Amino acid sequence: MSTASSAEPARAAAPPVPPPPVLRAHALTRTYGKGDTAFRALRGVDLTVARGESLAIVGRSGSGKSTLMHLLALLDRPTTGRVEVHGTDASTLSARELNRVRNSEFGFVFQQFFLTAGQTVFENVSLPLVIAGVAPKERRRRTLEALDSLGLADKAGNRATDLSGGQKQRVVVARALVGEPSVIFADEPTGNLDTATGGQVEDILFGLRRDRGITLVVVTHDHELAARCDRSVTIADGLVVADRPAEVAA
Numbered sequence: 001m002s003t004a005s006s007a008e009p010a011r012a013a014a015p016p017v018p019p020p021p022v023l024r025a026h027a028l029t030r031t032y033g034k035g036d037t038a039f040r041a042l043r044g045v046d047l048t049v050a051r052g053e054s055l056a057i058v059g060r061s062g063s064g065k066s067t068l069m070h071l072l073a074l075l076d077r078p079t080t081g082r083v084e085v086h087g088t089d090a091s092t093l094s095a096r097e098l099n100r101v102r103n104s105e106f107g108f109v110f111q112q113f114f115l116t117a118g119q120t121v122f123e124n125v126s127l128p129l130v131i132a133g134v135a136p137k138e139r140r141r142r143t144l145e146a147l148d149s150l151g152l153a154d155k156a157g158n159r160a161t162d163l164s165g166g167q168k169q170r171v172v173v174a175r176a177l178v179g180e181p182s183v184i185f186a187d188e189p190t191g192n193l194d195t196a197t198g199g200q201v202e203d204i205l206f207g208l209r210r211d212r213g214i215t216l217v218v219v220t221h222d223h224e225l226a227a228r229c230d231r232s233v234t235i236a237d238g239l240v241v242a243d244r245p246a247e248v249a250a
C-alpha cells in the first residue's frame with residue numbers, strides 16, 4: 001500500500017499489537033480451610049493458554065487439576081495470584097461481570113454440572129441462552145443448531161434422564177457450545193463413558209476446536225485423550241512439573 005491517504009497516516013504507522021492470550025494464570029495459589037486444617041492445593045502456578053490451543057491438564061488424583069481448572073474458569077478465586085482472561089485481570093471484575101464472562105466466553109463439560117432431570121434436552125441446552133437474556137426466537141434457533149451439530153435433533157423433546165450416558169454427555173457438550181464460547185473447559189469429559197462413546201465425545205470436542213477455533217482445556221487421566229491435545233501440563237502436589245507438546249508426554 002503505497003498510496004495511504006493523508007487522512008489516516010497514524011493508522012498506517014501503528015505497529016501491530018498481538019492479542020493477549022485467552023487465559024493467563026500468574027503465581028496462582030489456592031489454600032482450602034484455615035489454621036491447622038489448611039491445605040495448599042495449588043502452590044504457585046504460572047500458565048498461559050493461547051487462542052485455539054488444546055491443552056491437557058494431567059496428574060495424579062488429588063494433585064490440584066480440578067482446583068486449577070476452577071480458577072482458570074473463574075468458578076473459584078485464588079488465595080493469591082491472578083487469572084487474566086483476554087488480558088483482563090479477573091480480580092478487577094464485579095460478580096456481575098464475572099458471570100457475564102463465564103456465560104459468554106466459557107463452556108463447561110463437567111460431570112458435576114448435572115443436567116436438570118425433569119427438563120427436556122431442549123430446555124437443558126438452551127439454559128445458558130436464557131441466562132444470557134437471548135430472545136426466544138434466536139434461542140430456539142441456536143439451541144436447535146447446537147443439538148443438530150451433536151446428532152441430537154430428534155432428542156430435543158426427550159427428558160434428559162431418559163438418555164444413555166453417551167447421549168447425556170453430548171447434551172452437556174451441546175449446552176457448553178450453545179453460547180458460542182471462546183473456551184471449553186472439560187473435567188474428565190470421558191471419565192464415565194465406555195471407550196467407543198468416550199471417543200465420540202472426544203471427536204466432537206476436537207471437531208469444535210478445528211472447525212470453530214474454540215480453545216480446549218481438558219483435565220484427564222486418559223493418556224490417549226491427553227496425546228490428542230497440542231500440549232500437556234502435568235500437575236504434582238499443586239505445582240506444574242512438566243509443560244510440553246502432548247505427543248512427547250509420558
Ligand SMILES: Nc1ncnc2c1ncn2[C@@H]1O[C@H](COP(=O)(O)OP(=O)(O)O)[C@@H](O)[C@H]1O
Pocket residue numbers: 032033039041059060061062063064065066067068
Ligand atoms: N473444597 C475443598 N476443601 C478442602 N480440600 C479440598 C477441596 N477441594 C479439593 N481439596 C483438596 O485439594 C487437593 C486437590 O484437589 P483437586 O484439585 O480436586 O485434585 P484433582 O482434580 O487433581 O484430583 C486434594 O487433596 C483435595 O482433597
Ligand SMILES: [Mg+2]
Pocket residue numbers: 065066067219
Ligand atoms: Mg479432579
